[in-house]
Amino acid sequence: MVVVSLAVVVLGAAVAGCDPTTGPRTAEAAEISAVEASFLEEIKINDATLPGKSAKEMVAAGHATCEHLRGGVSVLDETTAVEQTYQFDHGPLFVSAATTNLCPDFAS
Numbered sequence: 001m002v003v004v005s006l007a008v009v010v011l012g013a014a015v016a017g018c019d020p021t022t023g024p025r026t027a028e029a030a031e032i033s034a035v036e037a038s039f040l041e042e043i044k045i046n047d048a049t050l051p052g053k054s055a056k057e058m059v060a061a062g063h064a065t066c067e068h069l070r071g072g073v074s075v076l077d078e079t080t081a082v083e084q085t086y087q088f089d090h091g092p093l094f095v096s097a098a099t100t101n102l103c104p105d106f107a108s
Contacts, residue, residue, distance in 0.1 A: 032059060039101035048093035050086045059102075061086075065095055066103030075099075 032040070036059045043049050043058065050058050061082070068078050075095060083091035099106050 035101055039097055042097040042101060043094055046093040048090035048097060051088055062098040062102045065098040066106060069106050
């Protein structure tokens with residue numbers, strides 16, 4: 001689980017992002033896809049944004065979650081890793097938003 005947490009942190013180290021409700025504010029933010037914007041909107045609505053992280057960092061963490069799940073990490077273990085890594089208690093909502101928006105192939 002430490003490896004998963006570390007991977008989430010490493011893969012979550014990205015640059016500044018945008019608020020999907022107002023659109024891109026920087027050139028890097030323009031790289032956020034419509035699917036990623038939907039993910040950001042869902043975690044925002046559900047109050048499951050990662051504390052102190054930019055939009056790009058949250059998207060990277062969401063993609064890392066998908067990769068961990070595809071690699072065989074259980075949903076419960078990934079939820080716990082996200083909560084421990086980011087010190088918040090909305091792991092189930094974050095992981096659900098990731099699987100719904102970023103890796104729907106895993107959720108189906």
